[in-house]
Amino acid sequence: MDEKDLGADLAKVLIPEDQLQAKVRELAAQIDADYAGKDLLLVGVLKGAVMIMADLARALHAPASMDWMAVSSYGSGTKSSGVVRILKDLDTDILDRHVLIVEDIIDSGLTLSWLVSNLRSRGPASLQICALLRKPEAVKTEIDCKYLGFDIPNEFVVGYGLDYAEKYRNLPFVGTLAPHVYGGDGA
Numbered sequence: 001m002d003e004k005d006l007g008a009d010l011a012k013v014l015i016p017e018d019q020l021q022a023k024v025r026e027l028a029a030q031i032d033a034d035y036a037g038k039d040l041l042l043v044g045v046l047k048g049a050v051m052i053m054a055d056l057a058r059a060l061h062a063p064a065s066m067d068w069m070a071v072s073s074y075g076s077g078t079k080s081s082g083v084v085r086i087l088k089d090l091d092t093d094i095l096d097r098h099v100l101i102v103e104d105i106i107d108s109g110l111t112l113s114w115l116v117s118n119l120r121s122r123g124p125a126s127l128q129i130c131a132l133l134r135k136p137e138a139v140k141t142e143i144d145c146k147y148l149g150f151d152i153p154n155e156f157v158v159g160y161g162l163d164y165a166e167k168y169r170n171l172p173f174v175g176t177l178a179p180h181v182y183g184g185d186g187a
């Protein structure tokens with residue numbers, strides 16, 4: 001799908017595909033350097049993190065294991081409900097493992113704040129976060145994110161894993177939705 005197929009649904013392209021891919025390679029290089037000689041477990045947060053996880057994992061030179069958790073706090077709307085539900089737990093025991101959570105976005109921070117305390121209680125050797133996007137103006141709980149792609153404005157974004165009502169995840173870039181699509185003001 002490319003930018004001319006946006007139709008009337010998207011307002012603009014915020015981060016084009018080439019910039020996303022360059023950033024993923026940069027993050028992978030940092031992670032490779034920091035985890036050299038360590039047995040790394042990437043934990044992707046379904047479903048939003050599918051694209052960043054797939055691209056990041058392939059950009060790493062060192063071997064890494066991958067596992068997935070599914071949590072949901074947004075339902076089909078554009079605002080976090082604040083209530084995080086586990087829809088799928090890890091298959092792996094993370095006791096004494098070097099765990100890197102891979103996320104698409106830190107918006108309110110509620111999902112990651114909950115996830116970090118949940119995973120920390122399982123006794124990993126280390127626990128860090130890699131997030132592609134962060135909205136500094138929307139954060140309600142500070143999240144210590146070691147590997148960050150981009151800070152973005154406080155607008156609802158879609159693409160590269162991010163959805164609105166399960167649509168637009170397969171866009172190769174990140175864009176903002178036209179307000180008429182969700183009938184909102186961008187909040």
Ligand SMILES: O=P(O)(O)OC[C@H]1O[C@H](OP(=O)(O)OP(=O)(O)O)[C@H](O)[C@@H]1O
Pocket residue numbers: 045046047048049071072073074075080103104105106107108109110111112162163
């Ligand atoms: O910082 P927060 O305000 O908590 O928002 C960030 C989270 O919300 C989205 O997931 P969602 O719950 O919509 O599920 P999804 O990944 O399946 O789209 C996104 O993928 C993050 O996981």
Ligand code: HPA
Pocket residue numbers: 074105107155156157158162163164
């Ligand atoms: O801006 C967003 N877009 C899509 N999903 C999201 N989940 C949290 N914030 C967002």
Ligand SMILES: [Mg+2]
Pocket residue numbers: 048074162163
């Ligand atoms: Mg979502």
